[in-house]
Amino acid sequence: MKTIFAKSVPGRHAANLVLDPAENAPRAADMLPADLLRKQAPRLPECSELDVVRHFTELSRRNYSVDANFYPLGSCTMKYNPKFTEQVANLPGFARLHPLLAQLGRGATCVQGALQVLHDAERWLCELTGMKAFTLQPMAGANGEFTGVKLIAAYHKARGRKRTKMLIPDSAHGTNPASAVLAGFDIVNIESRDGMIDPQALARAIAEHPDDVAGLMMTCPNTLGLMETHLAEIVEELRKVDALLYYDGANMNAIMGKMRVGDVGFDVVHLNVHKTLSTPHGGGGPGAGPVGVSERLVPYLPAPRVERRDDGSYRVNFDLPQSIGYIGPFYGSFAVLAKALAYMMRLGGNGLTRASEYAVLNANYLRKRLEDVLDIPFDRICAHEFVASAPEGLRALDIAKGLLDRGIHAPTIYFPLIVKECLMAEPTETESRETLDEYVEALREIVAEGKSHPEKLAAAPVTLPVRRMDETAAARHMILTEDMA
Structure with a gap:
């Protein structure tokens, strides 16, 4: 997807603050001290309002968000929050x-x-x-x-x-x-x-x-x-x-x-x-x-x-x-x-208590349903989150990338460090049983694929705008503008 700057056309604009140029509206140079004025125009994209709206609407469609996706991030508590607040x-x-x-x-x-x-x-x-x-x-x-x-x-x-x-x-x-x-x-x-x-x-x-x-x-x-x-x-x-x-x-x-x-x-x-x-x-x-x-x-x-x-x-x-x-x-x-x-x-006292009860219930529901899918090192009653390990021969990173292909954000991985190939999930109190079941089935499919076709899972994600990358190189050598590509 092109940047908004790549869509820029000289002379094109989204709005004109002077409705009638013949009205001799005051200019910035007439209203501001000279030492506060730019020496040259800022490098801003020149686009129509429609171009701008379409560009950022398309960007928003590519975002993962709690409003659109399940976020089982352990410890980070990515739960849906009511809009009235x-x-x-x-x-x-x-x-x-x-x-x-x-x-x-x-x-x-x-x-x-x-x-x-x-x-x-x-x-x-x-x-x-x-x-x-x-x-x-x-x-x-x-x-x-x-x-x-x-x-x-x-x-x-x-x-x-x-x-x-x-x-x-x-x-x-x-x-x-x-x-x-x-x-x-x-x-x-x-x-x-x-x-x-x-x-x-x-x-x-x-x-x-x-x-x-x-x-x-x-x-x-x-x-x-x-x-x-x-x-x-x-x-x-x-x-x-x-x-x-x-x-x-x-x-x-x-x-x-x-x-x-x-x-x-x-x-x-x-x-x-x-x-x-x-x-x-x-x-x-x-x-x-x-x-x-x-x-x-x-x-x-x-x-x-x-x-x-x-x-x-x-x-x-x-x-x-x-x-x-x-x-x-x-x-x-x-x-x-x-x-x-x-x-x-x-929520009041009772509502806050129920929120915790549902969070713990959801986590234990997931833990039990995943016992035959992932390795659960501490397989006993948990609180609002639990840790699992990728099955022998599989990597937590690959499982996480496979979830992205299915429209589910990955859980926290490789934390805490004391758990091998750690996957740390927190479903929160706001997710339904149907969503949790979809997560379980997605993990079941991913683990099966990893065991039968490990090369396919190692290539995930394949459906997103950004594929598997060298994350260390990406962080050290960031491409911030199109002319750097």
Whole structure:
């Protein structure tokens, strides 16, 4: 498919802002200072409106999207989200606000509704997780991880400690060690046993660094889709040395209404509300990663914070002397947070609980139906996602490419690294049984083809605009314009 620039014809245009050239309409040169004017016209495509509409409509048809395709991406939670939340975020009273209004004295009276949205979102998230308070500033899950780890560092610093070790399981999300290193910590890897954190390995790691362990970052259920059944022992070991327990909220979809992480011993939690609470995820954003904390970490939360006065009005408080400072601009991704609040209010406690129940039900349905198709290394009750291995002789990459040919997005592959030829699937709560059955049959056909005609599967995909490529070369030698081809 040609680029829009290749369709350009000199002199052709989609619109003419001067309806009647004889009217002597003012030119840009007459209205703007000379130092702000371009020396030459920008290199923009010259196309008719029809050409532009057809070009981008055709591009949209080639996109994979949750609205058009099944996305069983494990850990990424690519679920359909209701459109009413988009309407809420687009209300003029929200969409047309300037973020500085909340800081301009009387200007705060113009944004009381928006401040209430932020305040109410925090209270709902506290109720959902059992945490004392939240910051809504982090702009994504990884940004939330970094914020949470910085809060742990601030806690120890306030007590005159310089702790440098962060414990991380070998099945952790890849962003966990990255966030901890960015925050200045050294990583200590904790080996798994039967798919879960080994309490004995944890105890040994703490014993090796008794005065230097700042905390443990973990996900529950973990990235294998398994609940960490040794959680009580883990909390006890950490409390012995006053190390904090961090909850990666990427898998919150499995436990809403079932377990409040603050009630079981976690000190910090980040939530991917753009996964769990109704904002489209992927394509670079937008995202939000609010971070909740137990009471002892509240003083260190990022500034500013939205507070409710005794008279029921709201204000923005910058006077937080122990705060770790700004993490994101203004108050976070406001539109994303408005969507999350609308979603929580619409579903309520019972609805959020059912969402988790259906997510877990769908994952276990798939797991059981695929037992004779894929190798299931941890073949027991899972949470909202599960891992499988490609059958002997087949590659996870080839199976993933075969799914693309059938109009289904591939699951997450080769993660976590501790599972050989890993395929990690999460069906989410929004998919129907019929869709799940189609996925199972597609995998059954792909595996059969791979065993009987491996060369055909190795060539997949064959029906898409882009065929199998050398992805490393494509990343290192990108062709960005047609004259580079």
